[in-house]
Amino acid sequence: MAVGKQLYYEDVVEGSNITQLIKQPTTTQLVMWAGASGDYNAIHYDKDYALKQGLPGVIVHGQLAGAFLGQMLTDWVGDKGNISKLSLSYKGKNFPGEALTCQGKVIKKYIEENQHLVTLRIWAENPGEEKTLTGTAVVRLPSKSDT
Amino acid sequence: MTIDSGKIKELESRVGVEEKPLVYEIEKGMIKRFARAIGDPNPLWQNEEYGVKAGYGGIIASLNFVLTLGFGKILQDLISDPEITVLHGSTELENYKEIRPGDVITVTNKIRNIRERQGSTGKMLFVTIEMVYKNQKKELVAECRQMTIIY
Numbered sequence: 112m113a114v115g116k117q118l119y120y121e122d123v124v125e126g127s128n129i130t131q132l133i134k135q136p137t138t139t140q141l142v143m144w145a146g147a148s149g150d151y152n153a154i155h156y157d158k159d160y161a162l163k164q165g166l167p168g169v170i171v172h173g174q175l176a177g178a179f180l181g182q183m184l185t186d187w188v189g190d191k192g193n194i195s196k197l198s199l200s201y202k203g204k205n206f207p208g209e210a211l212t213c214q215g216k217v218i219k220k221y222i223e224e225n226q227h228l229v230t231l232r233i234w235a236e237n238p239g240e241e242k243t244l245t246g247t248a249v250v251r252l253p254s255k256s257d258t
Numbered sequence: 259m260t261i262d263s264g265k266i267k268e269l270e271s272r273v274g275v276e277e278k279p280l281v282y283e284i285e286k287g288m289i290k291r292f293a294r295a296i297g298d299p300n301p302l303w304q305n306e307e308y309g310v311k312a313g314y315g316g317i318i319a320s321l322n323f324v325l326t327l328g329f330g331k332i333l334q335d336l337i338s339d340p341e342i343t344v345l346h347g348s349t350e351l352e353n354y355k356e357i358r359p360g361d362v363i364t365v366t367n368k369i370r371n372i373r374e375r376q377g378s379t380g381k382m383l384f385v386t387i388e389m390v391y392k393n394q395k396k397e398l399v400a401e402c403r404q405m406t407i408i409y
Binding site for chain 1: 288291292294295296297298300302312313320321322325326329330331333334340343344345346347348349350351352353356
């Protein structure tokens with residue numbers, strides 16, 4: 112969603128896909144993430160160590176891929192929406208240099224205790240169309256009926 | 259490259275035991291650096307004026323920020339042996355309140371459960387860690403469960 116443009120509960124259609132986000136993680140980004148997140152597991156920046164651990168090379172932090180899905184969600188809900196719940200399953204490894212396509216689909220919309228909520232299925236796909244990260248989210252949106 | 263029974267016993271003895279709380283003073287630079295690491299240009303995490311106009315009173319931390327508070331440290335305290343591989347299995351976050359600069363976030367954590375499985379090269383542990391995040395006003399900011407795979 113473009114900055115300043117707001118999504119409302121009434122705009123959401125069950126079964127529709129949300130705007131996808133394509134990310135291109137690089138090894139530089141993995142180092143930036145290690146620093147910013149405090150996750151210093153060497154499988155994310157030390158190739159020799161990663162190989163010794165039986166990995167084909169350094170891998171993208173699961174939580175960084177999760178943050179890409181977070182970016183997609185916060186873009187979609189706009190400034191007045193927010194994310195109440197986020198569940199993520201790290202299904203496969205992602206590698207720097209490979210694009211990750213973040214996607215989401217609206218499962219249902221409902222009103223609970225006066226809150227306008229939307230449940231989404233979310234996932235990230237590698238270039239082989241393998242869903243390496245899957246999850247669900249519950250987001251809260253403003254309603255056009257709010258005064 | 260495998261986890262030994264001594265380490266497994268030690269981890270099992272910590273199930274349900276609350277660890278010493280970790281305390282983080284949230285600075286603007288941390289929030290901005292975090293958004294830059296993701297490559298997330300949303301002005302809510304970067305632009306003070308924009309945050310004021312949007313009704314947040316300034317910048318706020320992006321959604322996944324809270325998940326990193328203490329997590330690296332907690333994992334390091336759990337497993338410090340470089341011979342042991344630690345992978346991330348899953349995350350479940352319940353988000354209640356925005357984090358903003360000036361907040362002091364206290365993270366309490368404990369191991370919720372450990373499941374053991376025989377892998378091809380040795381034992382694998384599925385360790386679920388539960389974290390609770392509160393701010394300086396003792397308000398609940400978020401709760402989270404992180405499952406890690408250790409072998």
